[in-house]
Amino acid sequence: MLFGSLEVGLIYAMVALGVMISYRLLDFPDMTADGSFPLGGAVCGLFLYLKYPPAVAMAYGAAAGAMAGMVTAWLYVGLRISKTLSSIIVMLGLYTVNLRVLGLAPFLAGETARPAGSPNLPLLGVRDMFTDFIAADFSNQFFVHCSFALAIAFCCWMLLNIFLSTSLGLALLAAGMNQRMASAQGVNTNAMFFLGMAISNCLIATSGALFVQTQGCVDVSIGIGTVISGLAAVIIGESIFHTRNNWFRSASVIVGSILYRILVGFAIGDGPLRSNGIGPEDLNLITAILVTCALVLPKRLRSWSQRRALRRI
Amino acid sequence: MFTILRRILLVCGLGCAQSLRGDQPKNIPVVAITTFAEHRAVDSVRRGIEDVLFEFGYEEKKTVSIRYLCAQGSSATAAQIAKMIALERPKVIVPISTTSAQSVAAATRTVPIVFASVTDPVGARVIKNWDASGTNVTGVSDLVFMEEQIRFMRKLLPNMKSVGFIYNPGETNSVAALRELTLLLARENVSVLTAPVQVSADIPLAVRSLRDRVDLVFTPTDNTIGSAYESLARAADECKVPAVTADPELVRRGASASLGVSYYDLGRQAGMMVVKVLSGTSPGDIAPEVSGKAKLFLNRKAARLQGLQLPEDLVKSADYVFGK
Numbered sequence: 001m002l003f004g005s006l007e008v009g010l011i012y013a014m015v016a017l018g019v020m021i022s023y024r025l026l027d028f029p030d031m032t033a034d035g036s037f038p039l040g041g042a043v044c045g046l047f048l049y050l051k052y053p054p055a056v057a058m059a060y061g062a063a064a065g066a067m068a069g070m071v072t073a074w075l076y077v078g079l080r081i082s083k084t085l086s087s088i089i090v091m092l093g094l095y096t097v098n099l100r101v102l103g104l105a106p107f108l109a110g111e112t113a114r115p116a117g118s119p120n121l122p123l124l125g126v127r128d129m130f131t132d133f134i135a136a137d138f139s140n141q142f143f144v145h146c147s148f149a150l151a152i153a154f155c156c157w158m159l160l161n162i163f164l165s166t167s168l169g170l171a172l173l174a175a176g177m178n179q180r181m182a183s184a185q186g187v188n189t190n191a192m193f194f195l196g197m198a199i200s201n202c203l204i205a206t207s208g209a210l211f212v213q214t215q216g217c218v219d220v221s222i223g224i225g226t227v228i229s230g231l232a233a234v235i236i237g238e239s240i241f242h243t244r245n246n247w248f249r250s251a252s253v254i255v256g257s258i259l260y261r262i263l264v265g266f267a268i269g270d271g272p273l274r275s276n277g278i279g280p281e282d283l284n285l286i287t288a289i290l291v292t293c294a295l296v297l298p299k300r301l302r303s304w305s306q307r308r309a310l311r312r313i
Numbered sequence: 314m315f316t317i318l319r320r321i322l323l324v325c326g327l328g329c330a331q332s333l334r335g336d337q338p339k340n341i342p343v344v345a346i347t348t349f350a351e352h353r354a355v356d357s358v359r360r361g362i363e364d365v366l367f368e369f370g371y372e373e374k375k376t377v378s379i380r381y382l383c384a385q386g387s388s389a390t391a392a393q394i395a396k397m398i399a400l401e402r403p404k405v406i407v408p409i410s411t412t413s414a415q416s417v418a419a420a421t422r423t424v425p426i427v428f429a430s431v432t433d434p435v436g437a438r439v440i441k442n443w444d445a446s447g448t449n450v451t452g453v454s455d456l457v458f459m460e461e462q463i464r465f466m467r468k469l470l471p472n473m474k475s476v477g478f479i480y481n482p483g484e485t486n487s488v489a490a491l492r493e494l495t496l497l498l499a500r501e502n503v504s505v506l507t508a509p510v511q512v513s514a515d516i517p518l519a520v521r522s523l524r525d526r527v528d529l530v531f532t533p534t535d536n537t538i539g540s541a542y543e544s545l546a547r548a549a550d551e552c553k554v555p556a557v558t559a560d561p562e563l564v565r566r567g568a569s570a571s572l573g574v575s576y577y578d579l580g581r582q583a584g585m586m587v588v589k590v591l592s593g594t595s596p597g598d599i600a601p602e603v604s605g606k607a608k609l610f611l612n613r614k615a616a617r618l619q620g621l622q623l624p625e626d627l628v629k630s631a632d633y634v635f636g637k
Contacts, residue, residue: 004397008389099482116492120411120485122438124418138422142400215392216419217437219412220483222388229389264390265397268382281351283385 003142005265009258010149011210012229014156016237016253018203019230021160024249026176026196028076031087031227033204035094036068038223040205041212042101045121048213049105054129058209065205068094069197077190091223098220121218128213145214152210153254156203161247163199172196173246204230232291233257239295263290342404342591343378347394347417349410350386352536354576357562358409358429361580362587369588377591388412395420405590407583411485414439418450425596428452429583430576432486432534440601451596453583455486455534456603457559457573459493462531463501465572466557468627470528475504477527477554479519479545481537482509490533490559513541520548529555529621532563534573542566546615555621564610565635569621571611574604608632 015033022030044061048054068090075086099117107115133144163169174182175192183189204226212218237256243249267286346362348355363379371377382398384391391413398406399420406426408414414428418439426449434440434454445451466473476498480487495505506527508519516538523530530549532538538545539560546567549556558564559573582605590596609627614636616623628634 001397003400004393004395007396008393011392012389095483116488117482118485119483119488120415120437122415122436124415124438136422138420141420142396211388211392214419215395215416217412217415219388219415219485221412225387225389229387261389261393265393268390268394268397281383281385283383283390 001265001269002262003146005261006258007142007146007149007214009261010146010153010254011207011214012233012261013149013153013254013257014203014207014210015226015230016233016257017153017156017160017250018200018207019227020234020250020253021196021200021203023231023234024176025173026193026200028176028193028197029084029087030069030072030197030200031084032068032072032090032094032197032201033226033230034223035091035098036065036201036204036223037208037211037226038098038218038220039068039094039101040065040208041218041222042098042121042208042220043205044209045123045212045218046101046105046108048123048126048128049121050108051127054127054131054213058129058206061209062202062206065208066198066202068205069199069201070194072201073194073197077193094223095220098223102218102220119220122216123212123218124216130213149210152206156206157250157254160199160203161250164246168195229257229260232260236260236291236294239299259294260291263287263294266290341374341376341378343380343401344405344407344587344591345380345382345398345401345403346407346409347382347384347391347398347413348408349384349391349413350536351383352540353562354430354534354536354539354560355383355409357576358580358583361577361582362407362429362584365581365584365588371588371591384413392416399424405587405596407587411437411439414452422449424449425590426450426452427583427586427590427596428454430455430579432456433489434601436489437485443601445598445600447597449596451586451599451601453579453586454601454603455574455576455579457490457533459490459497461607462494462559462572463497465570466529466531468624469555469557469570469621473503473528475506475527477520477523477530478505478507479510479516479523479530479532479538480507480535481511483511484535484537487533487535494531510537513537513544516541516544517548520545520552520554524552524554527554529557532556532558532560534560539563542568550615550618553620555616555619561608561610561633564612564615564633567612567615569612569616569619570609570623570627572607572609574607578608579604610635612636 022028040061043064044057047057047060072087072090075081076083102121103116103118105121106112130144134141171187172192175187175189179189233256234253236259237252241252264287267283382394384394395416402424406417408417409429411431414431432455440446440450478491498505508522510516510519542563543566556568558568558571561571561573561575564571609631610633611631612635
C-alpha cells in the first residue's frame with residue numbers, strides 16, 4: 001500500500017507545487033488544473049504515439065500547460081473576468097481541446113481517416129521515458145517510476161526556489177501578496193500573473209505527462225479532481241510544517257502530496273476498516289475524515305503541549 | 314482534552330491490533346476486482362463473477378477471497394489501486410472497464426489479468442489480437458456487433474431512414490460504436506444524427522433535439538446514459554420516438570427493445586475464465602472472448618408509449634417481454 005501511494009504521491013507532487021504557486025503565492029483560485037493536467041498528458045501522449053523522443057514529448061506537454069495557464073491569465077487580466085470564472089472557462093474549453101488532441105494521434109499515425117475527437121489514447125507498448133530502464137517482466141518498475149518522479153520533483157523544486165530568489169521571482173511574490181503595493185513599487189503585476197499562471201500550469205502539465213507514462217493510457221477524464229488533490233496536499237503539508245520560508249514550504253507540499261496519497265491508500269486498503277463492514281463506497285467520506293484529522297490534530301497537539309507547559313510554570 | 318486524546322489513541326491501538334491479527338490466512342487465493350467508478354453495469358458483472366465462483370465451490374474467506382476496489386471516479390485513486398494491487402500479487406486481477414484494464418496491464422506483466430467489459434481491447438492495446446496472447450492478459454469484451462444491431466433495427470422498423478444516436482463522447486466504447494454504426498448505415502443510405510451528452514442531466518435535452526428528425530433513438534453500452542436511462546425513456550415517451558439500446562438490462566427501465574448481452578451474463582463468462590486461471594491455467598493460454606449469445610428483451614408498455622409497433626414474430630421469439 002505504501003509503495004503505490006509513494007509513487008502516485010511523487011507524481012502528483014508537481015500538481016501540489018503548481019497549486020501552491022497559484023493559490024498561495026498568487027492568491028489566484030485556479031481551477032485550470034483539471035484541464036491542464038490531462039492537456040499535458042494528451043500532448044505528451046500524442047508525441048509519444050508519433051514516436052518522438054520522450055524528453056521532447058514531455059517538453060511539449062509542459063509547454064502546452066504553460067499556454068493554458070496564460071490563457072487563464074489573459075481572461076483575468078485582459079478581459080477582466082473574475083479569477084475563478086476565467087479558470088473554470090479555460091478548464092471547460094480544455095476538455096474539448098483534449099478530446100481533439102487525443103483524436104489527432106491516430107489520425108497523424110495513419111490509423112484513422114479523419115481527425116475526430118477521441119476520449120482515450122492507449123500508450124501500452126509505446127516507447128516512453130521509462131522503457132529503456134524497465135525490465136521485461138516489470139519487476140523493477142516501481143523503483144524506476146519512483147526514482148524518476150523523485151528526480152523530476154526535486155529538479156522542479158530546486159528550479160522553482162532558485163527562480164523565486166531572483167528579482168523577477170521576488171516581483172512575482174510581491175504581486176501575489178499585495179497587488180496595489182507591488183504595482184506602486186513598479187512591478188508589472190499583469191505580467192506577473194501571466195508568468196505565475198504559466199509556471200503553475202507548466203508544472204501541473206508535467207505531472208500529467210509523467211502520469212500518463214505510468215498508466216499506459218491517456219484518458220480525457222484523468223483531470224477530474226486534480227485541483228482537489230493539489231489543495232489537499234498543500235493544506236496537509238502546510239499544517240504539518242509551519243514555515244514562511246519558500247524552500248521549506250514547497251518541500252512541505254511535496255511531502256503533503258505523499259501523505260495525502262497514504263491517507264487515501266489507507267482508506268482503500270484491506271484491514272480493520274473492511275472487516276467491519278465499511279466498503280469501497282465509503283472511500284471518499286473516509287478520506288475526508290482522515291484529511292480533517294490531519295489538519296486539526298497537529299494544531300490541537302501543539303496547543304495541548306503549550307498548555308501543559310504553561311501549567312507547569 | 315487529555316481524555317479525548319486517550320480515547321483516540323485507544324481506537325488507533327485497537328485498529329492496529331486488529332490489522333496485525335489479520336482477518337484472513339495468507340494462503341487463500343485472492344481475486345481482486347478493480348473498477349473506475351460505481352455503475353449498475355459494474356455491479357451486474359461483479360455478481361456474475363461471484364455467482365460463478367460460488368457455483369464452482371469456492372467459498373468466500375475459506376477457499377477464495379474476493380476484494381473489490383473502486384476508484385470512485387478519481388484517476389489518481391485508480392492509478393494508486395492499480396499499483397497497490399500489482400504489488401500485492403493476487404491470484405488474478407479482474408479490471409472492469411477500459412481505463413482500469415489499461416492501468417492494471419501497465420502495472421504488471423506477471424500477475425494474471427482477466428478483463429471484463431472492455432469494448433475494444435485490441436484498440437485499447439490491452440491485447441494484440443483475439444488469439445491466446447501468451448502474455449498475462451485475457452478477458453471478455455462487451456463488443457456490440459453493429460451489423461446485428463442494424464438487422465435488429467430493420468426488423469423493428471423496416472422503413473427507417475434516420476437513426477438518432479445518444480452517447481457521451483468522453484466514453485471510448487460509445488465513440489467506437491458510433492464510428493462503426495455510421496460506417497455501416499451509410500452503405501444503406503440511412504443517416505445517423507448524434508446528440509452528445511456530457512452529463513446525465515443533459516439527456517432529456519438530447520432526446521428532444523432529435524424529436525421528429527429520427528425514426529428511432531439508439532444508445533450503445535454507455536455508462537453515462539445507462540446510469541440515468543429512466544430520464545431518456547421518459548423523454549422518448551414524450552417525443553414519441555422509440556428507444557432501442559444494446560444493453561438488455563435497460564429494457565426493464567423503459568427502453569422499447571434491446572438485443573444484447575446482459576452484463577450479468579458477461580460477468581458469468583468472465584467468471585468462467587477466472588475459475589480456469591484459479592485452477593492453474595495461464596491467461597496467456599486462454600483466448601480472449603467477446604460476450605456470447607445476445608438475448609432479445611422487449612417492453613410492450615414502453616413500445617406503446619413511444620409509438621413503436623412490435624412485430625409479432627419478435628414478441629414470440631423474445632427471451633423476455635415486459636409490460637402489456
